[in-house]
Amino acid sequence: MADPPKAAERLLRALLPPASVDAMTGDLLEEYRATRVPAAGRRRADFWYARQVAGVFLRAYGWFVVPLLVTVVVRDLFNTFRDASGASYLDGLPRLALVPVSPGVAVAVLLATAAYGTWRTERWAGGVVASLGLFVVTWLFMAVWWNATLYPFAQAQQTNPYWIQAWQWSTHRAHPPTLAGFNPDTPGETFLRWMFWDNVGALFFAGLVMGAVSIVCGVVGSAMGWTCRRLVAR
Amino acid sequence: MADILGSFEQAVLLAIVRLDDNAYGRAILNEVAARLERDVAAGAVQATLDRLERKGLVRSRLGSGTPIRDGRARRFYAVQAEGRRALNEAKAAHDSLWRGFPRPLKARG
Numbered sequence: 001m002a003d004p005p006k007a008a009e010r011l012l013r014a015l016l017p018p019a020s021v022d023a024m025t026g027d028l029l030e031e032y033r034a035t036r037v038p039a040a041g042r043r044r045a046d047f048w049y050a051r052q053v054a055g056v057f058l059r060a061y062g063w064f065v066v067p068l069l070v071t072v073v074v075r076d077l078f079n080t081f082r083d084a085s086g087a088s089y090l091d092g093l094p095r096l097a098l099v100p101v102s103p104g105v106a107v108a109v110l111l112a113t114a115a116y117g118t119w120r121t122e123r124w125a126g127g128v129v130a131s132l133g134l135f136v137v138t139w140l141f142m143a144v145w146w147n148a149t150l151y152p153f154a155q156a157q158q159t160n161p162y163w164i165q166a167w168q169w170s171t172h173r174a175h176p177p178t179l180a181g182f183n184p185d186t187p188g189e190t191f192l193r194w195m196f197w198d199n200v201g202a203l204f205f206a207g208l209v210m211g212a213v214s215i216v217c218g219v220v221g222s223a224m225g226w227t228c229r230r231l232v233a234r
Numbered sequence: 235m236a237d238i239l240g241s242f243e244q245a246v247l248l249a250i251v252r253l254d255d256n257a258y259g260r261a262i263l264n265e266v267a268a269r270l271e272r273d274v275a276a277g278a279v280q281a282t283l284d285r286l287e288r289k290g291l292v293r294s295r296l297g298s299g300t301p302i303r304d305g306r307a308r309r310f311y312a313v314q315a316e317g318r319r320a321l322n323e324a325k326a327a328h329d330s331l332w333r334g335f336p337r338p339l340k341a342r343g
Contacts (some may be wrong), residue, residue, distance in 0.1 A: 022296075022306040023259055024280055026299065026306030027258070028276055029303055031264075055278065058277075
């Protein structure tokens with residue numbers, strides 16, 4: 001008999017409360033083997049199974065994703081649309097107004113997700129998976145968002161002297177000869193192309209940082225959730 | 235009067251009533267998908283079943299496993315008296331909303 005992808009099944013187990021694990025994984029396994037594989041083939045059945053796991057994640061932790069996505073969108077808007085001197089409009093806001101979109105709130109959300117995940121699933125792994133899942137969803141959203149907004153935002157940025165200067169500096173500056181064989185000077189680089197690679201770099205860098213932070217928050221948040229559960233159980 | 239049931243909650247409850255003794259997760263999922271004529275996520279059905287159980291509208295018990303499930307237990311559901319009452323109230327509210335309208339509604343303009 002065919003089996004669904006091992007990683008997806010392990011993930012599903014880490015997302016479910018202990019009382020639901022056997023019944024839910026059994027239902028999906030039965031549907032996978034009895035209906036999906038015979039009707040659509042192994043690959044499509046695997047895709048169906050992965051979609052079900054993603055659905056379970058989003059139903060359990062979807063609300064935690066919202067503040068992170070709002071932070072990404074708001075920060076990107078304020079980073080893109082600056083005044084002519086390059087100052088972000090976000091800088092002029094009172095400090096209190098910046099709290100909802102601060103990195104501290106993102107960390108707090110990851111911690112809360114991990115704590116809730118451990119509480120809900122009664123497992124450390126549940127919290128870590130919840131935190132990592134949140135990171136993956138946010139990162140995928142960033143990839144889609146930046147691709148979708150690249151062209152329209154670049155049109156607006158090309159009218160701003162700050163961004164023109166940034167583009168010129170990036171493509172014509174004198175680089176130190178430390179990177180042998182690599183010449184980043186690209187005088188023929190168009191604004192759009194420069195912006196595209198800037199986004200790719202930011203996506204890669206943000207992914208590394210967020211991935212590391214979500215693992216740390218997953219472990220710390222899981223410890224918090226575990227401790228709360230033990231205290232309540234006493 | 236109990237909480238008004240959402241349309242998906244009604245679909246799940248009615249599937250349990252229809253399936254009677256065979257109302258477990260996968261069967262409910264397929265019954266709901268067939269009645270609504272669309273693909274339904276297993277997580278959506280499971281979350282609804284959990285919610286209905288917390289509200290006291292259904293009760294569940296674990297059954298035995300089968301080889302195709304690698305021996306994992308099935309969880310069978312049964313609608314409680316409170317669940318049947320809620321379904322009847324939802325039907326009455328639905329009928330009351332439609333009373334006096336010719337069906338189907340004719341397009342205007």
